[in-house]
Amino acid sequence: MKLRLFILSLAVCAAAMAAQAQQPTGRTQLFERLAGLQKCGTMFGHQDDTFYGLAWQWQPNRSDTKETCGDLPAVMGFEIGGIEVAAETNLDSVPFALMRSEILAQAARGGIVTISWHPRNPLTGGDAWDVSSNEVVASVLPGGKCHAKFLVWMKRVAAFLASLSPDPTHKTPIIFRPWHENNGSWFWWGRNLCTPKEYHALWCMLQDYLLVEGFDNLLWSYSPNMGDDLSRAVFEERYPGDDRVELLGIDAYQTGTQADFLSTVRSNLSMLGTFCQEHCRLLALTECGVKGITPKRWWTEVVLQLASEYPLCYMLTWRNARRDEYFGPVPNDADAPDFRKFYKDKRTLFVSDIKGK
Ligand code: BMA
Numbered sequence: 001m002k003l004r005l006f007i008l009s010l011a012v013c014a015a016a017m018a019a020q021a022q023q024p025t026g027r028t029q030l031f032e033r034l035a036g037l038q039k040c041g042t043m044f045g046h047q048d049d050t051f052y053g054l055a056w057q058w059q060p061n062r063s064d065t066k067e068t069c070g071d072l073p074a075v076m077g078f079e080i081g082g083i084e085v086a087a088e089t090n091l092d093s094v095p096f097a098l099m100r101s102e103i104l105a106q107a108a109r110g111g112i113v114t115i116s117w118h119p120r121n122p123l124t125g126g127d128a129w130d131v132s133s134n135e136v137v138a139s140v141l142p143g144g145k146c147h148a149k150f151l152v153w154m155k156r157v158a159a160f161l162a163s164l165s166p167d168p169t170h171k172t173p174i175i176f177r178p179w180h181e182n183n184g185s186w187f188w189w190g191r192n193l194c195t196p197k198e199y200h201a202l203w204c205m206l207q208d209y210l211l212v213e214g215f216d217n218l219l220w221s222y223s224p225n226m227g228d229d230l231s232r233a234v235f236e237e238r239y240p241g242d243d244r245v246e247l248l249g250i251d252a253y254q255t256g257t258q259a260d261f262l263s264t265v266r267s268n269l270s271m272l273g274t275f276c277q278e279h280c281r282l283l284a285l286t287e288c289g290v291k292g293i294t295p296k297r298w299w300t301e302v303v304l305q306l307a308s309e310y311p312l313c314y315m316l317t318w319r320n321a322r323r324d325e326y327f328g329p330v331p332n333d334a335d336a337p338d339f340r341k342f343y344k345d346k347r348t349l350f351v352s353d354i355k356g357k
Helices: 003-020 026-040 064-069 096-108 136-140 147-163 196-212 232-238 258-279 298-309 336-344
Strands: 042-047 075-079 112-116 174-177 218-222 247-254 282-290 312-317
Touching: 026 174, 026 218, 026 282, 026 312, 042 064, 042 112, 064 336, 075 096, 075 312, 096 112, 096 147, 136 147, 136 196, 147 196, 196 232, 232 258, 247 258, 258 282, 258 298, 282 298, 298 312, 298 336
Parallel strands: 042 075, 042 312, 075 112, 112 174, 174 218, 218 247, 247 282, 282 312
Antiparallel strands: none
């Protein structure tokens, strides 16, 4: 894939989108900003960065990323699972009030915000991973027995999203990433749990509801899971459409060898990169990581390498949940020097690199 050609075509797309839009919305402005930033490098992202780290629970102004390299992630990921049942905290025990203030702080410092949603299973009462029924998606669609309940759930999502834009004349731009990893079958919206038609209807129902509610500040991200079976046909089968998605990527976790991981991710990113070029979309590693960062040079040998080969807008490592499950940098870990090298490389962007751009 010719990186320069891709970047040039994105700039043309951004200009075309801006010209098309009667009034630029947060959605089109964010697209243009991301397309511009991609010319400068790949943004580093981290899920739940400021909420907790491996050695600390919530304390103001703490971040494992900052304590490792001196800067904050350019992209911060937030998870709203639990908002649908009006919980005070999300499924990972992060209070929504705190999440709101950290989202506003990230936007105020010029950083990028992305939100994912692992909603509970509306039919069985279980969690997002409850795949005991393949009727859940059908049940939330119009005419289904959980439709009314799901309308309430969407209303709660809308109320939280609205609270992130205290000034309605300047809405906070957000990369919104629902219904992810849908080519796998571990979430109730997964591949074996609904037909492509039902998946499409689920995507459109949420998106159209939020658009009618006025959320023109959401840039929509579509992210299947990495895999050797992620062919273009598999990808396209459930792709919501160019009018519905601006950014696409894969969730990519290394569970085996580095060589196997790189081989699969390269094949997936080549396919998606071509798709992005043809469809004027942005490309990202929407989630990524290797548990415990056991390889000491994962940052430079894997992520930086991929960032030099593909036009990745950002890569978001998942949360530093606990000793046996963390994906981001940790000060004093064996790979921390490698992360600092990754940080210093001019191809990577942290929040101070993107402020005002
Ligand atoms: C998963 C894990 C879970 C978490 C969920 C939502 O990948 O990290 O522990 O609850 O993401 O953040």
